[in-house]
Amino acid sequence: MKRLIAAAFVAVCLISCKKEDSKPKVEPEIAVAEVKEIKEFGFNLNDYIVKRDTIKNGDSFGVILERNKLEYPEIFHIAEKTKDSFDNTKLQIGKPYTMLFSKDSLQEPKSFIYQPNPEEYIVVNLKDTVHAYKSRKPITYIEKTASGVITPGSGISMVLEEKGLSQVLAYKMADEIYAWTIDFRRLQPGDRFKVIYTDKYIDDSIYSGVHNIKAAYFEHNKEPFYAFQFETDSVKHIRDYFNENAKNLRRAFLKAPVQFSRISSRYNLKRRIAHYGYRVKAHRGTDFAAPNGTPIMATANGTITKSSYTRGNGKYVKIRHNATYETQYLHMSRRAVKVGQFVKQGDIIGYVGNTGSSSGNHVCYRFWKNGKQVDPFRQKLPEAEPISDSLKAKYLDFIVPVKEQLDNIILIEDSALELPKEDYITEIQ
Structure with a gap:
């Protein structure tokens, strides 16, 4: 009897094993990581x-x-x-x-x-x-907004720095947009600004700095100053800044051919120079001291008439702006333009150096009016070209939504609300 029970038990075990063996085996799933394209x-x-x-x-x-x-x-x-x-x-x-x-x-x-x-x-x-x-590489422009209020003991650079914004915004507002309407060295507590600008990115990830200011609002001594960028010449791609009444904010000439420089020697027809035994030797230019290699800009639109070298001038460039005005830039380390080339105000034409009769790194800026060298700081310089009558209506239509966008930027100091954080992206194809 015991033998029969044992045999039966073995038979049941064998049948059970066969049933288990007959079930399909499920292989464990292996996750395959997808290789991302670089x-x-x-x-x-x-x-x-x-x-x-x-x-x-x-x-x-x-x-x-x-x-x-x-x-x-x-x-x-x-x-x-x-x-x-x-x-x-x-x-x-x-x-x-x-x-x-x-x-x-x-x-x-x-x-x-x-x-x-x-x-x-x-x-x-x-x-x-x-x-x-x-x-x-693909370029992406991201439109952003910024605003701020000048506080006691601060300037626009400090306000921007506290907000983690680029100092290029300060330069562009001070030297490109409001150079002839606001003295940024004399800002007052309570002065305020709003700006719409674009940041530039390469390959969507590499920050390449502030590209452009689309529009700005600056309230100085409680007087408002609007500025809107508008293209006045689609062939030469000339853009200028105008106010809400279509008046050009800039003069025909920049105040200086180099950024962040100091005047080391002014136009002086009775200057005495130690190098020449303190004899009177007229200085018919304005010297701007700057580090070697600092970019030199054309102070106005014009055509290059000379890009050459002489023993006295060193490497130099001369520009004819119109029938009345010419400018010249001396002692360059390197020239960046050729004769016959058209340049726009602010274009780089060379780099600061110490070539020719020079005792240090600087650019000697010379200014001609009707064929005679004059002191540009004593001239009543013309305003930049106004908007033509044919473009004025188009401009006034163009600024309506831009002005609305500018007016809707909320100053943090004016409200407990945070600034809107929407960015507008445009890609260059």
Whole structure:
């Protein structure tokens, strides 16, 4: 009997095991992480081995390629095939470059990418169809608003700094928009401002600074000053700032050709110079002292008539603005314009230096009126071009929504409410 019970028990166990074995086995699920594309320069960088570096002293295009597994005959072939679209002799020390290699055991160099500035890049395809081309990174402009109130002992720079905003906003308001209507060195407690501006981003992530001010409102000594940017010449892309009545806020000439500088020597026809034995030697220019390499700006729209060098002037540029006015900029370290080129007010025409008869880094700014050198600070300079009658109606329509947007910006000091945090994004294609 015991044997029968034991046999039955074994039989039941075997049947049970067979049933369990007959059930399909469920394999555990394995989560596969999706590899996110890393796009730059028009490539998916996940498909390559990426090496980044900067141009160093002694580097040349050939030296860099030779260092990265290319032989001289192939380097010569690449240079010849791309010479019409890429001047490989102008690589600048400190500029970044990227090399892409095949993701295999050979790790062949596929592309060389050079960045002359944060926005532009040049791609040289090294294999298959050898060629070079220039392109730009995508640019995004984000529209923002800011406001503030001047308090005792503060200036606009301090107000902006406390809010974590760029000092470029202060410069643009003081030197580009309100230079001829408000003295920013004499702001009063209670003066207030509102501004609509755009910040610039490269590749959606790299902050590239304040791009532009679209409109501003400044209340100085309880007097309101509106400013709206408007394009008056679509061919030359000339923009100016006008008030709510379409009056131009700027003069035809900037006060100075360099930012954040000081006047080290004024126009003086009776100046005595130690270098010349304290003899009277007329100084027919205004010297603005600034560090070497500081950008020099055209003080007004005009055409370059000279971009040259003389023993006395050093490297210099001369601009004809119209039949009445000319300006000249001396002692540059480097010139940035050519004869015949049209420049707009504020365009960079060169950089501060110490060339020619000069005893320190500065720009000597000379000003002609009707062919005679004069002191620009003693001239009643003309206002900038007014809006033409044909554009005035268009301008007045254009500023209606912008003024409404400006008026609706809430000053924190005026209300317990926070400023609206909406940003308006426009992408450059």
